[in-house]
Amino acid sequence: MIRLGVIQLKDYENWIKSLGFDREWIVQATQAHIYKHIVTKSAELELFSFPLTYDSYLVIINSMELSRYEKLFKAIEVTTPVPINAYLGLGTTYLEALNNIKPFLDTNKDYTPDDLNAGFLVVVAHIDMDGYLRMIYEKGLSSAVSVMNELVYNIKKYCIRFGGIAYYAGGDNILCFIPYNFLNGFKENFNFKNVKVGIGVSKKPKGALKLATQALELIRDGRCSNICILEE
16 A cells, blocks of 8 residues: 655745745745755654655655654644644555645554555656766756656656656756566566666655665666666
8 A cells, every 4th residue: 555645834825925025035945944844754764755845845754654644744733834734545556646745644653554455565657867967067057958858758757657757866866666566577577778777675754765776876887787786
């Protein structure tokens, strides 16, 4: 069972309007502040979070204790200028779980992974584009960014085919979370050129990211093919 959380800022639009017209820099700085705290606290709890929009953040939970998620959103609430809503989603895929989000209740924290059959491992593909810096120097930043944007768009569509959800992590890096039972299909049908794919598999979201990064290094060192899988 895929389990994910969504942390959503309440009355965010009204807060923005209250700042007046010279506000965009305040909005951007506040979003960066909130995002930093969510990512840092998630790592402490061995979860992983990223923005869907900058007033909604997705949290990869899966078989981790729901008490960790509760600790996360309670810690984040005190760093935001507005209250938050916390949601929990369950499904056989990430897309299904995201479409099934419901308010997180106090009773949720008493559920254990076994109660919900939430034994699925976290699988993340860390996709890295080859030659991005060289492209910047030879063709200019605008051309490199255009190529990267097209790759991000296509990877996101590809990830959706396997019930996953992708996130552009900056630079030439894309993260794609997919259900474990779709891993073979994801690998066998992957036909994107000029990219390296490090895939990490772990019970812990943070651990899966670490393994995916290690897999990329194995590819760079020539010790693995362009798609390399490391399992805990």
